[in-house]
Amino acid sequence: MRVFGFAAAGALLLVIAEIVVFVLVAHAIGWWWAVLAGIVTTVLGAVLLKREGVRAWQRLRSAVNEGRPPGGDAGTGVAGLAGALLLLGPGFITDTVGLLLLVPPVRAFTGRRIRQATEARISAAAAGDLFGPRIVKATRAEPGPVPVQPGAGDVVQGEVLEGDVIDPQHRHHSA
Numbered sequence: 001m002r003v004f005g006f007a008a009a010g011a012l013l014l015v016i017a018e019i020v021v022f023v024l025v026a027h028a029i030g031w032w033w034a035v036l037a038g039i040v041t042t043v044l045g046a047v048l049l050k051r052e053g054v055r056a057w058q059r060l061r062s063a064v065n066e067g068r069p070p071g072g073d074a075g076t077g078v079a080g081l082a083g084a085l086l087l088l089g090p091g092f093i094t095d096t097v098g099l100l101l102l103v104p105p106v107r108a109f110t111g112r113r114i115r116q117a118t119e120a121r122i123s124a125a126a127a128g129d130l131f132g133p134r135i136v137k138a139t140r141a142e143p144g145p146v147p148v149q150p151g152a153g154d155v156v157q158g159e160v161l162e163g164d165v166i167d168p169q170h171r172h173h174s175a
Helices: 002-029 032-067 070-089 092-101 104-121 124-131
Strands: 160-161 164-166
Touching: 002 032, 002 092, 002 160, 032 070, 032 092, 070 104, 070 124, 070 160, 092 104
Parallel strands: none
Antiparallel strands: 160 164
């Protein structure tokens, strides 16, 4: 319930800010030009929504057909669709954010953030299926006792290679 309250307050503040910005822009360039700019960005948003939707679907199908995880392209596709949706709605603030989301570096940055947020909320197995193997940085620990949490199960010392724990006692070295 608390999240709903924050969302409602945020939406109300956005509406008020959009009205204030519209009045300021209309005062600066004229009412008819401001209305025309709003109509043009709405039409642009509709055109881009169709284009971005088709592109996102094509990238998804291409990834699946090539056997690649589709999630890498999904984040940038969602960012493009969000940009088009923001342009579709009325208001200069949302139009500005929507246009920014269509700029390739901003879109790539936002796509990475969408991927990180998604990976944090789903299981590691699902994230692997969606985005492919994770790249992690690891350092080798000094030899010694490994701390064990109660009920954590057996502790096996080894190293992580592409997500699998390799027991150093069971390695097969080819000569």
